[in-house]
Amino acid sequence: MREITIGQYIPGNSVIHRLDPRTKILITFAFMVLLFVIDDFTGYAFPAVFIIVASLLSGISLKYMIRGLRPLVVIILLTFVLNLFMIKGRVIYEVGPLDITYEGLHQGVFMVLRLVMLIVGTSLLTLTTSPITLTDGIESLLKPFSRVGVPAHELAMMMTIALRFIPTLMEETDKIMKAQMARGADFSSGNIVKRAKSLVPLLVPLFISAFRRADDLAMAMESRCYRGGENRTRMKQLRMTYADLVAFIATGLLAAGSLASRFIW
Amino acid sequence: MRRQNLSAFIEGALMIGIATILSFIKVFQAPYGGSVTLGSMVPIILYSVRHGAAKGVLAGTVYGLLQLVIEPYIVHPAQVILDYPLAFGLLGLAGLFGGRIYLGIPAGILGRFLSHLLSGVIFFASYAPEGMNALVYSAIYNGSYLLPELVISLLAVRFVLYRFIRKNEGSGDSG
Numbered sequence: 001m002r003e004i005t006i007g008q009y010i011p012g013n014s015v016i017h018r019l020d021p022r023t024k025i026l027i028t029f030a031f032m033v034l035l036f037v038i039d040d041f042t043g044y045a046f047p048a049v050f051i052i053v054a055s056l057l058s059g060i061s062l063k064y065m066i067r068g069l070r071p072l073v074v075i076i077l078l079t080f081v082l083n084l085f086m087i088k089g090r091v092i093y094e095v096g097p098l099d100i101t102y103e104g105l106h107q108g109v110f111m112v113l114r115l116v117m118l119i120v121g122t123s124l125l126t127l128t129t130s131p132i133t134l135t136d137g138i139e140s141l142l143k144p145f146s147r148v149g150v151p152a153h154e155l156a157m158m159m160t161i162a163l164r165f166i167p168t169l170m171e172e173t174d175k176i177m178k179a180q181m182a183r184g185a186d187f188s189s190g191n192i193v194k195r196a197k198s199l200v201p202l203l204v205p206l207f208i209s210a211f212r213r214a215d216d217l218a219m220a221m222e223s224r225c226y227r228g229g230e231n232r233t234r235m236k237q238l239r240m241t242y243a244d245l246v247a248f249i250a251t252g253l254l255a256a257g258s259l260a261s262r263f264i265w
Numbered sequence: 266m267r268r269q270n271l272s273a274f275i276e277g278a279l280m281i282g283i284a285t286i287l288s289f290i291k292v293f294q295a296p297y298g299g300s301v302t303l304g305s306m307v308p309i310i311l312y313s314v315r316h317g318a319a320k321g322v323l324a325g326t327v328y329g330l331l332q333l334v335i336e337p338y339i340v341h342p343a344q345v346i347l348d349y350p351l352a353f354g355l356l357g358l359a360g361l362f363g364g365r366i367y368l369g370i371p372a373g374i375l376g377r378f379l380s381h382l383l384s385g386v387i388f389f390a391s392y393a394p395e396g397m398n399a400l401v402y403s404a405i406y407n408g409s410y411l412l413p414e415l416v417i418s419l420l421a422v423r424f425v426l427y428r429f430i431r432k433n434e435g436s437g438d439s440g
Binding site for chain 1 (some may be wrong): 276277278280292296297298324326328330331339340341342345391392421425429
């Protein structure tokens with residue numbers, strides 16, 4: 001089957017790739033919260049080292065991860081400029097009616113560092129974990145909440161089927177497009193309204209075939225005795241290993257170090 | 266899980282699939298995340314109208330998680346929840362009004378808007394200095410891409426996909 005990659009996953013077999021998805025999700029969340037708790041520059045040395053080590057271990061270059069910042073350049077610049085000009089304090093430079101203050105510069109650099117580390121650090125999760133594995137992790141993490149009515153299994157089942165069928169539906173869209181083009185449909189010319197209108201004969205068959213496919217798939221699953229998440233076994237069990245333990249300990253040390261640094265310096 | 270139910274869940278999964286594909290077709294990309302797409306919310310909204318708000322919220326949440334996995338835009342721990350699973354989950358509110366799409370569609374998109382609005386306020390509170398009117402900025406920013414998206418969704422459902430609102434249609438051969 002033709003593989004269409006969605007998401008940012010870079011296949012690999014590094015230690016980070018092989019970590020349990022639950023470990024990676026939990027650590028990513030802890031990392032995000034930590035970045036907001038740290039309130040001085042020395043504290044930031046710890047998450048910075050953490051990112052560099054994780055990148056070395058994962059085999060994904062830091063350069064590649066930093067390239068992921070590109071779509072967020074505007075928001076990073078905006079954050080910097082807002083802080084630079086709007087914080088009152090000791091004026092170090094004047095640009096027309098605006099003052100750049102020492103405090104503003106300090107705060108601006110601090111916020112940009114926080115944002116950059118947040119984006120680069122969290123991207124490591126999606127870069128080293130495939131969407132399907134992430135789904136398994138999410139299901140497993142949500143399972144305890146199914147007691148209070150969170151449909152963990154249904155959620156994961158829908159996500160898995162959606163992921164599985166996105167390439168199929170794309171192919172289908174392509175096929176319908178070609179079929180309509182053979183009948184003289186024109187998808188590529190005209191203004192935006194005209195082009196939107198030309199998509200009408202595309203959407204209707206796409207929805208109809210999706211509804212039909214859903215019926216077929218439900219029947220196929222029923223015939224194979226699918227009956228929901230309870231007591232269901234899986235071929236690939238998620239298992240925590242020593243590597244996961246080490247990852248948790250490293251995160252604990254990271255948190256302790258970055259929080260302790262404020263008392264030492 | 267009864268057959269009727271299973272079939273509804275799977276229909277939801279396929280609607281999420283179509284929504285994801287439509288979300289790749291961007292008409293306009295806003296600078297800080299968020300974009301006007303080719304009616305990528307329509308499948309979720311339509312599904313909510315067909316199967317009710319509860320299933321709609323579930324499908325929306327899954328769609329949001331999928332967006333998070335595919336194209337993450339993460340700037341704050343609370344923002345991750347507000348901008349992804351919650352915002353898209355609230356689209357399911359479209360199913361609260363039965364077949365009355367002129368109430369349902371705006372309700373769903375309003376739900377999504379409010380979630381993004383709150384997320385924007387939190388973003389400003391944690392990154393920008395004090396003294397900015399975060400609420401107004403966030404409202405204008407999120408409105409700028411959700412309003413066109415609302416119009417596209419209404420037009421798409423009204424003129425193209427109206428026939429699918431009734432549950433028993435669409436899966437037959439009459440299409």
